Amino acid sequence: MSETICFTLPLLPGATDADRDEMLACWQGDRADGHRASRNRHGITREATWIQSTPIGDVAIVLLESDDLAASLFGVATSDDPFDAWFRTHVQQVHGVDLAGGMNLPEQVLDYSA
DSSP: OEEEEEEEOOOOOOOHHHHHHHHHHHHSTTHHHHHHHHHHHHEEEEEEEEEEETTTTTEEEEEEEOOOHHHHHHHHHOOHHHHHHHHHHHHHHHHHHGGGGOOOOOOOOOOOOO
């Protein structure tokens, strides 16, 4: 059964355009093949990212789906694959988050579906 998580990551001041450009490259550009291969390798079946402007700065909203989110996140955080290493560096540069060091995931407090 698929697990889903959604979380926000703050964008560091001045990093919004860089994040937008790189996420578009992962989706439809020159990083798309590497991104797809990475997500397939780690069992991630869906990934979506939005950028939201807020009064206190921009944030990235990230949605991930996988049959085993813990294993998928661990794989992205520890892989020696060149794309995964680049991705971790990108996240560090634009969000200030070290994926290899772990991150606090959100607590789900509501899940409604009809």
